[in-house]
Amino acid sequence: MRRFGILFIALFGVAGCNDDARYVCITEGPLDERGCFLCQGNECDPQPAPDRTTCLVETDCALGEVCTTIGCVAECQGPHECPIGTTCADNGLCLNPLEEEPEETEEPEPPPFRCQFNFECGDSRICIDGDCLSTCLDAPCPDNQQCIDGACRPCTDQSCLTSCAEDADCAEHEYCSSFQCILDTRPEQFCPENECQPGRICLRGQCRTPCESDDQCARIDATIRFCAPVEGQNLCVRSSEVLAECQLNIDCGLGEECVDGACSPSSATL
Incomplete structure (x- = not known):
């Protein structure tokens, strides 16, 4: 008292x-x-000020309250609208005369848009790691970007790979892939046309065996024991070719490329 x-x-x-x-x-x-x-x-x-609800945004407070630096505070137009321990201050808030005038909290910025599926990005763009990136499967990237795994990405260290339309545009030991010159790590051709053993054919630089059944392939080589269609004809293939994880780099994850039907770390990131 x-x-x-x-x-x-x-x-x-x-x-x-x-x-x-x-x-x-x-x-x-x-x-x-x-x-x-x-x-x-x-x-x-x-009469002390009433306990105030802690808040970060306005939705944390009850109807008729605003979120401030001291918690949820009731709004008012006259002193009789305020709870015991407060009165209607000049700023239209119910405050105790011993309290400093608080600042209203700012609503946080909404999080930036992050895509999950390609259709969210529109035509000619794909969703990779939450970002919508331009594709470079049918057209080259802008000068300040490079094509990696089928998507245009910012150049690293402000340097880009050389743009190209064909292998002749690239330096020695490079070839043109997705409109950019990259190190040529492709296997060399092992067989010119018509230089394989009788009963075998040369396909993409390798001698392959035509077949009619898996048993036929298994009798020739246990490691190449499946008969499967390859470019319009049945050939003996490895299990990895039958159960291929990918066909193109774009079938793989970020930082990976398609090597021998499996997704492997991209040579561009090594």
Whole structure:
């Protein structure tokens, strides 16, 4: 219980603190005399501000409240709209006279758009690692980008691979792939046309065996024991060719390329 001096009671009496059971808030004058009080006669009990809900955004607060640096605070247009321990301040918020005027919290920026599927990116773009990137399967990349795994990516260290339309545009030991010159790591041709053993054919630089059944292939070589269609004809193939994980680099994940039907770390990232 707080008992005020004669001068303070005379001033406070204008507001009615010396009336029976009166609630009043003093917002001006010495700091130690400000506050909200419940008064009985000439004795008044200070009323602290109510506990406030902690918040980060406005949706954390109840209807009619705003999120501030001190928590959720009720909005008001007059003193009778505020809970005990507060009054309607000039900024339209229910505050205790001893509280500093808080700042309203800013709504956080929405997270940047991250794609998940290609269709979210529109025509001629694909979704890789949450970003929509231009494809480079049918057209070259801009000068400040390079084609990696079927997508245009920013150049690393501000340097790009040489653009090309055919192998002749590239330096020695390079070839043109997806409109860019890359190191030629392709296997050399092992067989010119018509230089394989009788009953075998040369396909893509390798002698292959035509077949009619898996048993026929297994009798020739246990490691090449499947008979499967390859470019319009049945040939003996390895299991990796039958159960291929990929056909093109774009079938693989980020940082991978298609090597012998399997996704492997890309030579561009090694």
